[in-house]
Amino acid sequence: MSTRVYDCLKLIAEKIIENKDFLTDLDREIGDADHGVNMARGFQAVIEKVDPEDADIGNALKKTGMTLLSTVGGASGPLYGTAYMEAAKVFAGKTEVSGDDFKAAMEAAIAGIQKRGHAEKGEKTMLDALMPATDVLSEKLAGGASLADALTDACVAANEGIEFTKTIAATKGRASYLGDRSIGHQDPGATSLTMTLETIRDFLKA
């Protein structure tokens, strides 16, 4: 019998693997056509490496981060790896997810990504989905919403973030080489990040 955190990670992995070609196609438009391939390779390893029976969410997320770091490569490896490892610290020793912890984990992930990638909001990166999603989540939680409901609204914000990335030119990552030619294309990292949040939303609602 596998733990809830493992089941959720497995669903995220399946979602990413299922969208391998889609994410790679997005990256072909403005990058180097490997985002889906690399993320799928990483999450395949996550399914194999994370202990399905360890209920410690911190352990599971840490293992996920370390696995992504050593299997994904590119920029996504360090960025997603760091995000999961920072989130892991919030959940160290915990077997349940509270709204406050989830919010703290998202904030820790943002801080980690920013430290590693030196990016800000509005540079056409995963942060353009993650940051507005976290803002909305905080706001809804503060208003008394359940985590599942707050995350539902956060996913709407993340999707709006994806739409926003279509309107701006990249100033970080490989897409920045294109200058204004990157306008009109959605950011693959913001897309995979939103898929992750949506999978957690569906998992919490089920």
Next chain:
Amino acid sequence: MKKLINGVDNIVDEMLEGMVAAYPQYIKRLDGFDVVVRAGGSKGKVALVSGGGSGHEPAHGGYVGKGMLDGAIAGAVFTSPTPDQVYEAIKAADGGKGVLLVIKNYTGDVMNFEMAADMARDEGIEVDQVITADDVAVENSTWTTGRRGIAGTIFVHKIAGACAEAGGSLADVKRVAEKVIANVRSMGMAVDACTVPAAGKPSFDLAEDEIEIGIGIHGEPGVNREKIGTVNEIADKLLNKIFAEGIYNSGDEVAVMVNGMGGTPLMELFVANKHVKEVLDGKGIKIHKTLVGNYMTSLDMEGFSITLLKVDDELKKLLDAPADTPAFVQV
């Protein structure tokens, strides 16, 4: 997609096995890692370690050997290697005098190499780094990731490698590497895109009469697309952008590299080089040495890049020093 492969998942592994099988006198593979180091080790000298995504062969494994690199890491195709791989390369290459990482300026490469450097420093290994960023196609401003490192990186391998081989300290080796980086500029173009095996289709589509100017080495589109002209016209465009840097002036001496992207006939590279020489002669710039060939490729991309390196006596001496590696032999 038509490729000479057995499957997309094992390409890098099979390539490294084949490379080591061909050149056991130069290189060996680290067990369990996508890393090659000098067959005889690098004891007692500063070690140079470079690497990046695969698909740029002979870079970087082909430059491991006497007078150039001590270790090279091969990531997945066009994907930066992971920190654990780079860390193993640093540890294996370290000969006790410190390690200089030669990193091409890409977001992923810089992040992964820096994480590995941190890990190695925790182990007490002295590690420093230089970042190559020779591609003038990309504007260098605070609003971009900065210029890409492309074919000019090979001059860093050669010159810093010669300095390390001659007994230079880590600080010396870093200084000459940075001198090369300050004086080297490149620009590339493609007449046709490359196909990443795992993606299965070309990384961008060009019409029969179109070319992409300012191409990188990862199948990323260039900075503008235009109708094809003669190779002289195309070379002029690349050179003009390089000259606009203001580094190369009448009376200067340069080393030239006309680099094939992997799918370009050498015949065409030599035709391009003929014009490069004429243009440099016309400007009163003296050519010290010319390299024509596939030094930093982009899989099967059809196209080329031009690199100029301004040289002084120190750089000339190091550039002319012997090197003995799978892909670069100079007596």
